[in-house]
Amino acid sequence: MNFMIKKIKIIEKILDFLYPNPISTLYYINEYTLLIAVILTAKSKEKKVNEVTKYLFKKIQNPKDVIHLSIGKIKNYIKNIGLYNKKSKNIYDLSTILINKYNSIIPKNISELKSLPGVGHKTASVFLSHVSDIPVFPVDTHIHRMMYRWKLSDGKSVKKTEKDARHIFNKINWRKLHLQIISYAKEYSPSQKWNVKKDIIYQELLRNNLL
Numbered sequence: 001m002n003f004m005i006k007k008i009k010i011i012e013k014i015l016d017f018l019y020p021n022p023i024s025t026l027y028y029i030n031e032y033t034l035l036i037a038v039i040l041t042a043k044s045k046e047k048k049v050n051e052v053t054k055y056l057f058k059k060i061q062n063p064k065d066v067i068h069l070s071i072g073k074i075k076n077y078i079k080n081i082g083l084y085n086k087k088s089k090n091i092y093d094l095s096t097i098l099i100n101k102y103n104s105i106i107p108k109n110i111s112e113l114k115s116l117p118g119v120g121h122k123t124a125s126v127f128l129s130h131v132s133d134i135p136v137f138p139v140d141t142h143i144h145r146m147m148y149r150w151k152l153s154d155g156k157s158v159k160k161t162e163k164d165a166r167h168i169f170n171k172i173n174w175r176k177l178h179l180q181i182i183s184y185a186k187e188y189s190p191s192q193k194w195n196v197k198k199d200i201i202y203q204e205l206l207r208n209n210l211l
Contacts, residue, residue, distance in 0.1 A: 007210045008168060011150060014201050015180040022179035024130060026050065031106050031131055032098075033057050036091060038126045039118045043082045052078055063095035063104045090118030108132050122158070129175050137165050137174040142185035149189060149202060151211055 026041070027050040028034040036056075040049045056077045060066050066074070074088040081087065094117045098104050107113055108131070113124035125138035139147075139162040148155035153164040169177055189199045196202060205211045 003210065004168070006208065007150070007152075007205060010204050010208065010210070011201055012169075012173070012177070014204065015177070015184060018200075019180045019183050022176060022183060024179060025183075027053050027057070029057050029061055031127075032062050032104075033060075034130055035094075035106055035119070035123075035127050036060070038123050039090060039094075040078065040081055040087060042087070042118075042120075042123070048081060052081055063098040066092060066095035067099065087118060093117040094119070108134065110134070110136070126178075129178055135171050135174055137162060137169070138178055139165060140182065141191070142182045143178070145191055146181050146185050146189060149199075150205060 026034070026037050026046060028037045033053070037049060037053050040053065059077065060069070069092075071088050071092045074091055075084055078084045078087060097116060098106060106127075108128065110121075110124050110128060113119050113127065114121060119127075122138055122140065125136040126140075128134050128136050129138055139158050143165070144153075144155070144158050144161045147153040147161045147165060152168055153161040155161070165177075166174070184201065189202065202211070
């Protein structure tokens, strides 16, 4: 069997066993709150974002709720999250644009999404992976780390890692793999205090001389 095919089979088999039905652990109520939650996760831990949004989304659930608030009020709600000054302004400006240009409906086109304040390529990809059938493979720090540890990418840039992931993995599995790899990275292969012996996939690849 081809070296790369064998490696991918091992990785996917273990991920499917550990996380057969992966779901997002990000807290949200609807498409708008999902986009806000994803924006808030930039440079911030998901656990902290979920703590904040469980309160925030009692106050805001659509763009009109936001524009009735001041940027200062939004800041106060999200002040425990990194980059809260910039994120507050982006959330307000994004909500204004959604009302004026899109009738409060979030566009599903990646280029239009990326034109919104605070929405970069990763944020747009994560959002689309939840709400559409558009094939995307969002790469965050966890997936970037695993692709490098599994020697599936050289780790030089997230953009390169995403390109490699899209080439290596079957398109039909992208959405599932995105969630599976993040869960696996957090549980078995963290960036700090990595215990190689407890990293199931890494050990299996070593055993099969695939690293």
